[in-house]
Amino acid sequence: MSAVVTTQDPDVIAAEHHDGLPFDRGTHDRLLRMPPLRGSRIAHSAVPVTVDASALESQLAEARATIAEQRERIAYLESLSMTDELTGLLNRRGFFSHFRREIAAARRQRAKGNGKGGGVLVIIDLDGFKRINDTHGHMAGDAYLRQIARLLVGAVREEDVVARLGGDEFALLLTNTDAACGAARARQIATMACRRGVPWSNAELPIRFSFGVQPYGADDREEEVVRLADSHMYRNKAGRRLRSPGRKAAQPVARSAANRRATA
Template identity: 45%
Template sequence: MNNSHLELLKQLAEEFQPRTDANTRATVETESTDAFATLVDLARDMQSRLDQQQNRIRQLEQMVETDELTGLYNRRGFLRRTREAMARAARYKESGLLVIADLDGFKLINDHHGHAAGDAILRHFGQNLRTHTRADDFVARFGGDEFAILMVGSNPDVAEPRIRDLEKATLRFPLIWQGTALPIRASFGFTIYHANSDVTDLLKQADDAMYANKHAKRALPRNSHNAA
């Protein structure tokens, strides 16, 4: 190989090298852009799937914690919210009210007008409770004809009048069932919770107060009971 041949090869190498580097850079840049776009699409897809799963979890939690008949919280949901309120009370030194309400004469309604009327009474009473409590309060049907209300951050000094007002408001309007006015009657009991309150103790105290109220009304003469 003579010098002219070597010179030609050098020239070809010099011309080929820049061209190869440029092509390589272009290829890498193209592949990098495609890979980045793929990663973005993958991240968006994963986020979409995660959002769907979270929405599904929230829906399942709502189903598990909701009373099917009234649409209120059920016992499970109410207890969870109550424990959360207890934790908040401990953190911020808050207080509030836990209320138990039990319908009076509910069995007679079922016996005389049927279970469909009884279900309508439960829905009617539950809606009255929800309407006449604050948005921050939690209302639940505990089961049967027993309901519970957690009044978060309520002032204990006005507990008595507030419960009386709630009782009057929820019992004021009868349910019209197949042309017949079915009166709504219930007994209420409450207890005050503080930072160190125990949920089980609170429920027993409110339940005991409710039954004391119920028995006191039964002991009244019929005319007095009707007037109340």
């Protein structure tokens, strides 16, 4: 006759779980009567912890300094991607980023009932820049572009934007300005520039440029405003060529921006 043994059998527990150690029935019974544990909440004895406040403050200060350095580095790298290395002005990418914000600000201003907002874009293209490079070399061309950048920055207000779009093409964003005032300001800058020159190797390189003016507002897109200003600039340049003595009137009136920059 075979006997059925359950896991509550003290002899089985002693044999299988206590490796032959003496079995204590009282302890066994108390364990069976204990309520089951809920989750992983197990009581531990309290352990006193001593915190060094000065060391903690030092670590926090170090962490803050590291974060500040990282933020400064990120801002520097972002500025490199938005800045023209030669002149220090905004590059094409930086210009369009700023222009989008300007048009968005005009929309907000109009929505609040504070007027139309907006301003005037001036596209500037240097006249005869290729000849400067060909005659005096690229170092002279670089010095010439840097001088133009300084002249334009000094000719506008602090809230206005000056950018080098590429090659010998620059842009001015005259903010919070109407079309008439913007066009008048562009003419004043061109006249002022004509009276100056860039000294180079015992020579005075004349400053000449053509410009196109296009107002912008809350309903405009920056690409279209640039296209229109560029078109006005080409017409201005064509008229200057026809009026200039010794120039051939058979030169093409309007070339694509890509062709113009390739020959700049």
